[in-house]
Amino acid sequence: EAGVAQSPRYKIIEKRQSVAFWCNPISGHATLYWYQQILGQGPKLLIQFQNNGVVDDSQLPKDRFSAERLKGVDSTLKIQPAKLEDSAVYLCASSPTGLNQPQHFGDGTRLSIL
């Protein structure tokens, strides 16, 4: 099966600019996750979708971050405006419905803020 696809792989922007990341989960996976991984740390969940509904966005900085999953398939994560501390790798993961299902990760987007 094709894996989780993310784009772009790398992005460099200046602070206060906006940026968007795209994720295409594995076909048929109902649950989609966005994680932020700052250098030297483990991934931290930003937002979780079940189909096109938000399940958990408690750690999403909603003043600058937004995410959507139209039609319950692809998802985009946006940052506007970006801050220096947003420099990180943004990982998308998906999992199928059902108990004890593992999450499958994409390659991530490495964001650098100048």
Add this chain to the structure above:
Amino acid sequence: AQRVTQPEKLLSVFKGAPVELKCNYSYSGSPELFWYVQYSRQRLQLLLRHISRESIKGFTADLNKGETSFHLKKPFAQEEDSAMYYCALRAGGTSYGKLTFGQGTILTVHP
């Protein structure tokens, strides 16, 4: 609140030596524990999970609820085991749920 601690950021061993990557967790309910691995230039991938009770690539991990630990072990390390290893926790009994990751341990296996 869920918390995962990996006390070692770096771990170096020689080929053929035993290796143990430590993981401790804090969670009030019944957890699911996972080990994820990221090899150089590859994506994060599942190595093993406690409910499967399986050995993957020679690695095993036992959930010790008394000590709240889920250490990853391999009796004879290989050079290809060199990678970043993350321990992760998920609330048990849920059909979907966020993973809480530790900070990771970089394992280097020397020839």
